Amino acid sequence: MTAVSGQFRRDIEAIDEIFALLETFTDGQKIDDKTAFCINLVVEELFTNMVRHNEGGGDRITVSIERQDDRLHLELVDNDVEPFDPATAEVPPVDAGIEERRPGGLGIYLVRKMVDDLNYDYEAENRRMRITVTKTLEN
Amino acid sequence: MFEITREANGTVSLHGRLDASQVNNARAVFDQIIESCEIDFAELSYISSAGLGLLFGTQKRLVDGGGGLTLINLSPHIREIFQIAGFDNIFEIRD
Numbered sequence: 001m002t003a004v005s006g007q008f009r010r011d012i013e014a015i016d017e018i019f020a021l022l023e024t025f026t027d028g029q030k031i032d033d034k035t036a037f038c039i040n041l042v043v044e045e046l047f048t049n050m051v052r053h054n055e056g057g058g059d060r061i062t063v064s065i066e067r068q069d070d071r072l073h074l075e076l077v078d079n080d081v082e083p084f085d086p087a088t089a090e091v092p093p094v095d096a097g098i099e100e101r102r103p104g105g106l107g108i109y110l111v112r113k114m115v116d117d118l119n120y121d122y123e124a125e126n127r128r129m130r131i132t133v134t135k136t137l138e139n
Numbered sequence: 140m141f142e143i144t145r146e147a148n149g150t151v152s153l154h155g156r157l158d159a160s161q162v163n164n165a166r167a168v169f170d171q172i173i174e175s176c177e178i179d180f181a182e183l184s185y186i187s188s189a190g191l192g193l194l195f196g197t198q199k200r201l202v203d204g205g206g207g208l209t210l211i212n213l214s215p216h217i218r219e220i221f222q223i224a225g226f227d228n229i230f231e232i233r234d
Contacts, residue, residue, distance in 0.1 A: 012159050012160050013160050015158050015159060015160045016160065019156075019158075033216065034215075034216055037185060037216045040185060040187075041185075041187050041220070044158055044159060044187045045187060045188055048159045048187075048189070092224075092225075093225075094223070094224060094225030094228075095225055095228070096225070096228075097228060097229065098195075098198060098199060098202055098228075098229040101195070101199075101225075101229065103192050103195055103196055103199075104192060106188040106191055106192065106224050107187070107188035109223075109224075110188060110220065110223060110224065113223050114223070
């Protein structure tokens with residue numbers, strides 16, 4: 001199948017169910033291990049970010065992935081939430097020594113470094129956040 | 140699936156997938172680390188920022204006391220994550 005989608009409870013413990021969905025897709029599409037690792041990480045970071053920052057949001061978060069030729073398109077949709085653009089997340093000082101570093105802030109940074117494109121859209125009228133990601137497959 | 144074991148020589152071995160849903164299981168062992176030791180990644184297939192945060196916090200605590208973690212047997216994918224995160228600057232990493 002070239003696309004899969006699922007709705008998952010707003011709970012960190014739902015990650016295993018999400019990984020199972022992604023594995024169905026990556027196995028079916030014969031996605032290489034490196035890209036499959038990347039997809040898992042990107043979805044986990046974006047999903048956990050939604051869970052943590054949008055307490056009180058809708059019960060379910062929708063995760064979808066689709067392949068179009070050599071490109072993968074990921075989408076996460078969260079309903080009844082406040083806007084949060086991941087592009088505004090603080091960039092951690094990754095070149096600094098441990099004395100200057102603080103915990104946190106790595107998740108969205110990793111996502112941005114590992115994908116080709118990360119887009120954010122917020123529909124104020126129905127309080128819906130949509131994050132889309134494009135990742136080009138390696139040969 | 141994730142498992143963490145502490146061997147008699149103090150080495151901590153990680154197995155499976157260390158994601159946000161498993162990080163508290165790992166934390167229970169990492170919080171017991173009070174001196175320099177090795178963390179063996181040979182059987183770890185996946186790690187996300189949740190696991191990186193746990194490693195960072197442990198390293199910070201040990202470095203403050205004059206010690207530190209040595210990370211061994213990282214897969215190429217995990218090693219790349221560490222490089223992107225700048226963790227190759229703050230951990231000793233060996234094959």
